[in-house]
Amino acid sequence: MADKSFFIDTTRCTACRGCQIACKQWNSLPAEKTNNWGSFQNPADLSHNTYKLVRFSEMVSGGRLKWCFFPDQCRHCLDPPCKDAAEAYVEGAVLVDPATGAVIYTDKTRELSGEAFKEIKAACPYDIPRRDDSKGLIAKCTMCFDRVQNGLLPACVKACCTGALNFGDRSAMLSAAKKRVEELKAKGYAKAQILDADSVRAIFLVIDDPKSYHPFAIAQGEVASRRRLALPRLFDRNPGMIAG
Ligand code: SF4
Ligand code: SF4
Ligand code: SF4
Structure with missing residues (x-):
């Protein structure tokens, strides 16, 4: 799979x-409550x-x-920079599903501070992660990995005729x-x-x-440099990673 x-x-x-x-x-x-902001896009x-x-x-x-x-x-990046940024603060906040490759934000994102969220959002080359400030949860597309693991198409794909x-x-x-x-x-x-x-x-x-189409249709910023920004914090949490 x-x-x-x-x-x-x-x-x-x-x-x-x-x-x-x-x-x-x-x-x-x-x-979501919306208003006329001059576009058919909604929200x-x-x-x-x-x-x-x-x-x-x-x-x-x-x-x-x-x-x-x-x-x-979400593009479900093969090597997701948002995961590097999140791991620097809370291990397990962002996971990659080995069965599908989906990049999953877990309930542990609630443990991330507002400042950490800003870094995670800045690390994403496609401006995807969003935070529910009332609950602290960070959320985005899950690739419907629960459906996919059970042999179903993602809900959005199933609906597209x-x-x-x-x-x-x-x-x-x-x-x-x-x-x-x-x-x-x-x-x-x-x-x-x-x-x-x-x-x-x-x-x-x-x-x-x-x-x-969209300013973030292609990756914005240098992904490698975004990773370099996240990695020193990751090393701070896991000093053993530096060895070798
Ligand atoms: S949130 Fe952004 S960086 Fe993370 S997997 Fe999705 S597109 Fe990639
Ligand atoms: S339906 Fe599933 S795969 Fe499609 S955008 Fe929503 S969460 Fe992602
Ligand atoms: S369901 Fe398909 S055709 Fe309709 S908006 Fe989504 S991608 Fe476009």
Whole structure:
């Protein structure tokens, strides 16, 4: 079962938000009070109660208005910098599920201070972690590892009827993504590309400048330097790690 990934084909996304609702239903997350802030995107951002958010961006291309839809979520990084940052404070706050590769935030995130949360959030190249300040819990997409371990698709993938969200063995998802890029390039979409595929388990495909979809569509900041910032604290807690 190990080594799962998403393939998220934004060219097939209609922004129906079925995935967003399915995520809330499966995870028993409440709706959020929103207001008109000038966009069809709703709510305005991810939160500890919204793990999946279909981002809407408007751009003008060739004199025509164009929508860019981006069903944002945790990328389940292969080598997650948020885990390094959390481990520096509380062991076991962030785990990697060996069965799927999912990066899981546990109840131990409640033991992390507000300052520690800021470091964890800053360590994430995709601006994903959110904190419930009233409970201290840090939350994000779980990859529905409880469903996946029982042979089910993640709830968001199950709800997506357009083929935008796909999930399965990593090698199969990578192959499907690369094949789709070639198809799109053959149709004239010269900018078709998959994003950060070597380092994440949520592989997004876009056909335009990634930043026109979302400023954090691709990793922001130097991931290696984020890791270097987290590691000295980790060594402080585990001096034995320095040996050798
Ligand atoms: S369910 Fe599929 S088509 Fe609908 S918003 Fe989500 S990713 Fe897009
Ligand atoms: S996307 Fe961010 S929150 Fe998700 S695993 Fe990577 S570093 Fe952690
Ligand atoms: S995998 Fe599960 S937790 Fe993650 S966004 Fe999809 S439905 Fe939500």
